[in-house]
Amino acid sequence: MSVQNLPTVALVVMAGVSALSELKAQSGRAEEAAYDIGRADVERGRAVVVGAYAVPPGPDAGLRSPAISPQAGACFQCHGMDGKGDKAAMFPRLTDQTYKYLYDSLRDYASGVRQNAVMAPIAKALNDQQMRDVSAYYAAQKAADYPPADPVDPQILQHGAALAAVGNATRGVQGCINCHGPDGVGLPPTYPYLAGQYARYLETQMQAWKSGQRKGDGFGVMEHIAKRLTDDDIHAVSQYYAAIRPRVVTPEKSEHQALTAPLPPTPSPNSVR
Ligand code: HEC
Ligand code: HEC
Numbered sequence: 001m002s003v004q005n006l007p008t009v010a011l012v013v014m015a016g017v018s019a020l021s022e023l024k025a026q027s028g029r030a031e032e033a034a035y036d037i038g039r040a041d042v043e044r045g046r047a048v049v050v051g052a053y054a055v056p057p058g059p060d061a062g063l064r065s066p067a068i069s070p071q072a073g074a075c076f077q078c079h080g081m082d083g084k085g086d087k088a089a090m091f092p093r094l095t096d097q098t099y100k101y102l103y104d105s106l107r108d109y110a111s112g113v114r115q116n117a118v119m120a121p122i123a124k125a126l127n128d129q130q131m132r133d134v135s136a137y138y139a140a141q142k143a144a145d146y147p148p149a150d151p152v153d154p155q156i157l158q159h160g161a162a163l164a165a166v167g168n169a170t171r172g173v174q175g176c177i178n179c180h181g182p183d184g185v186g187l188p189p190t191y192p193y194l195a196g197q198y199a200r201y202l203e204t205q206m207q208a209w210k211s212g213q214r215k216g217d218g219f220g221v222m223e224h225i226a227k228r229l230t231d232d233d234i235h236a237v238s239q240y241y242a243a244i245r246p247r248v249v250t251p252e253k254s255e256h257q258a259l260t261a262p263l264p265p266t267p268s269p270n271s272v273r
Helices: 003-012 017-027 042-049 099-111 119-124 128-140 154-166 199-210 221-228 231-243 251-259
Strands: none
Touching (some): 042 128, 099 119, 199 221
């Protein structure tokens, strides 16, 4: 079976979708109002991305202060201006990820419910407004190319595709598509896309839930799922999602529409340091 056919497999079986809206309603965090994207600003987010620590005085200086601590590190050094990340270094792709998910992740790193030695000090150095702004920035990035997918054993891909589509009823695991959308394109605002994310990164996250290192999704759905999957399952579904590519931006992504105004040219890393 070719990789191109696999998403079709995933689409054929839509079992459990009726339960989806209920689950979606449950798993949002309590203070939905706090996610009002109107309070985020892509241009201020760009300043966070390039590590512009010196904040010039201006009408919105209050929003930007305190100035970003040098501890924050400039996001672009690892995630790129376009959010492409780095497959080899396991820096995840942030391009066009949902605003709410990015913002939640930064808060989870800062509070420690999501443990990571690299991202914890970086997130702690950001104030709430900076987290919002930088999340809006990466959510507004729509284009970053994908590195070529690694060659993967077709049987592993097939195993991964089956898990994605229907899960594993015997072990009480539902299909990933119920929440992450057909072909892993994500279901904003809560459910991040998985398609095209780097395989080793995905695998590490699933293992982090399995071992209890990563918490923070309101109802613990991912922990529940990861603990019921074998290491082979986790490997296969990670390889599968890394191999497929989102086809379209889903209509639900309308939360991003306000942010898609053309941005000024991106400074090259050399010009901003
Ligand atoms: C030194 C490299 C480095 C820098 C600088 C960096 N990151 Fe990260 N980032 C990482 C790594 C590594 C991970 C994966 C951590 C994990 O396994 O949870 C990550 C994960 C993330 C995630 C979670 C993505 C997901 O799909 O769940 C977000 C959001 C994020 N970073 C945002 C930022 C922002 C915003 C900045 C700048 C303020 C930044 N990062 C700076 C290395 C970096
Ligand atoms: C009931 C809904 C639900 C189902 C089903 C589900 N997920 Fe998730 N998933 C979530 C939520 C919610 C998050 C965001 C968690 C957070 O905010 O920390 C998430 C996040 C993830 C992430 C983290 C992405 C990143 O960028 O770090 C991975 C990987 C993931 N899921 C894989 C899977 C796989 C593989 C399956 C199927 C075996 C699956 N999920 C099924 C709800 C679900």
